[in-house]
Amino acid sequence: MSRVALVFPYFRTRAATELLFPPLGAATLAAQLRRRGIDARIFDGTFGTFEQLRTDLTAYRPDIVGVYSMVSLTATALRVAQMVAASLPQALLVAGGPLPTVFPARYAPHFDAVFRGEADVSFPSFCRDYFAGGASPARMGELSLDTYGGLFVCAHGLHVDNPTVHHAESELATFPLPDRSGFDHASYQREWLHKTGSMPTSIIVTLGCPYGCDFCSKPIFGSVVRQRDLDAVFAEIAQIRSLGYDSLWIADDTFTLDETYLAEFCRRVAATGMSWSCLSRANGISADTARLMSAAGCRRVYLGLESGSQATLDLMKKQLTVEEGARAAEVYRRAGIEVAAFFIVGYPGETVSSIEETFRLALALPLDEISFNVPMPLPGSQLFERLGEPDEGKDWTRENEVTFVYPSDVDERWLRQRIEETLTAFAEKS
Numbered sequence: 001m002s003r004v005a006l007v008f009p010y011f012r013t014r015a016a017t018e019l020l021f022p023p024l025g026a027a028t029l030a031a032q033l034r035r036r037g038i039d040a041r042i043f044d045g046t047f048g049t050f051e052q053l054r055t056d057l058t059a060y061r062p063d064i065v066g067v068y069s070m071v072s073l074t075a076t077a078l079r080v081a082q083m084v085a086a087s088l089p090q091a092l093l094v095a096g097g098p099l100p101t102v103f104p105a106r107y108a109p110h111f112d113a114v115f116r117g118e119a120d121v122s123f124p125s126f127c128r129d130y131f132a133g134g135a136s137p138a139r140m141g142e143l144s145l146d147t148y149g150g151l152f153v154c155a156h157g158l159h160v161d162n163p164t165v166h167h168a169e170s171e172l173a174t175f176p177l178p179d180r181s182g183f184d185h186a187s188y189q190r191e192w193l194h195k196t197g198s199m200p201t202s203i204i205v206t207l208g209c210p211y212g213c214d215f216c217s218k219p220i221f222g223s224v225v226r227q228r229d230l231d232a233v234f235a236e237i238a239q240i241r242s243l244g245y246d247s248l249w250i251a252d253d254t255f256t257l258d259e260t261y262l263a264e265f266c267r268r269v270a271a272t273g274m275s276w277s278c279l280s281r282a283n284g285i286s287a288d289t290a291r292l293m294s295a296a297g298c299r300r301v302y303l304g305l306e307s308g309s310q311a312t313l314d315l316m317k318k319q320l321t322v323e324e325g326a327r328a329a330e331v332y333r334r335a336g337i338e339v340a341a342f343f344i345v346g347y348p349g350e351t352v353s354s355i356e357e358t359f360r361l362a363l364a365l366p367l368d369e370i371s372f373n374v375p376m377p378l379p380g381s382q383l384f385e386r387l388g389e390p391d392e393g394k395d396w397t398r399e400n401e402v403t404f405v406y407p408s409d410v411d412e413r414w415l416r417q418r419i420e421e422t423l424t425a426f427a428e429k430s
């Protein structure tokens with residue numbers, strides 16, 4: 001039987017900021033592959049080691065190895081590719097995920113094919129046709145390669161660069177639910193229980209974000225918002241519940257955009273007994289909606305407040321005022337929902353005094369959690385277009401570090417110290 005391995009090349013770091021969720025992209029693709037009669041197995045590195053991955057992968061003897069990647073996973077994804085090329089030379093190597101989407105040329109030299117963007121249909125259909133056509137990397141060119149959305153190939157003498165696709169709501173409604181059966185749920189749940197007392201897992205309810213923040217890259221879902229059919233969403237929530245999770249970490253870019261859809265979600269989620277948290281835009285949330293969310297089990301919202309300086313918010317093209325951000329924090333707080341806020345400090349063009357405005361705001365608002373990041377020029381963002389690739393030798397692969405990967409006027413040591421001081425003052429105040 002034809003076998004496809006889906007590798008999530010993350011090995012846990014145990015950093016304090018680490019959040020562990022079974023990778024949804026792999027679960028999504030596994031469901032689509034199995035629907036096409038293909039044997040698909042997920043290799044989630046999270047709780048294992050590279051050596052164990054090598055042993056398990058080699059024992060499975062896959063015909064196709066698909067590797068997920070994003071900025072923080074570049075090095076491990078390439079290491080997996082090297083290992084597969086050495087241990088499983090007959091296997092077709094395929095990359096996908098956020099960074100391969102916006103930077104296919106970085107992956108193409110190491111992989112037979114790269115799938116960019118939403119690969120729900122394109123990659124599984126490609127696998128089906130690859131197996132039907134005799135299955136060997138050298139014969140890939142016999143397939144109608146221009147029919148697979150987002151396919152990028154620069155190997156075996158082939159050059160393919162197909163545009164990406166965004167699936168319409170009507171098409172999303174026909175997709176199978178993500179297949180979460182291949183994960184070590186007990187380990188995920190143990191970690192969360194130990195750390196927070198609850199056991200959340202991630203889910204995607206709406207896709208896309210209509211805003212154009214300067215620092216943001218929307219590699220997969222893009223700008224057009226699509227809402228999933230709520231019957232499918234609640235079937236998925238039932239599946240999540242049956243796996244032992246007690247709460248949802250809604251990973252949507254902007255879950256609270258459409259108050260009518262949100263109200264219907266709240267009405268239905270209340271009956272499941274699941275608590276949940278989500279990202280919310282700070283403008284446009286009404287007190288009534290916040291109360292509805294709270295009554296429906298919303299425990300925490302994450303707000304991208306970004307800055308205490310209007311000039312910096314404008315530089316970031318955030319389409320938000322400092323006052324709107326402050327009001328949103330108040331509205332959620334009054335509704336009984338905890339508020340976590342993200343801030344970005346040291347934005348290109350900002351000054352020491354505007355950075356200090358951000359630290360002051362973070363301490364003045366009624367917040368339950370704060371975090372500070374330095375700007376990260378993500379490929380696909382406008383910021384990246386301006387700043388270009390990181391300086392030679394600068395490491396993209398670390399998470400949550402106060403390190404500029406491009407020349408900055410802001411003194412890194414000073415910034416690190418001010419972040420520490422602000423976090424300490426916040427902890428003392430709470």
Ligand code: B12
Binds near residue numbers: 028
């Ligand atoms: C949930 C999430 C997380 C979770 C990760 C949980 C997990 N185990 O997956 C947490 C909170 C830990 C996290 C952390 C970080 N994240 Co994050 N995260 C997301 C988020 C919000 C949703 C991802 C998701 O579940 N999507 C749903 C699934 C179905 O989509 P998908 O995984 O993209 O899969 C689709 C395609 O990519 C493709 N595909 C996926 N895998 C494969 C494999 C193959 C072989 C193929 C062919 C195709 C393919 O097909 C799938 C179906 O269409 C995205 C934003 C977004 N909307 O995409 C950011 C995002 C992926 N994160 C991002 C970043 C930068 C980070 C951090 C570095 C942030 C930081 N400063 O620390 C860290 C790094 C963490 C790490 N462990 O390495 C960026 C990546 C940018 C880039 N260009 O690489 C994104 C895009 C957000 C953004 N715009 O900034 N993140």
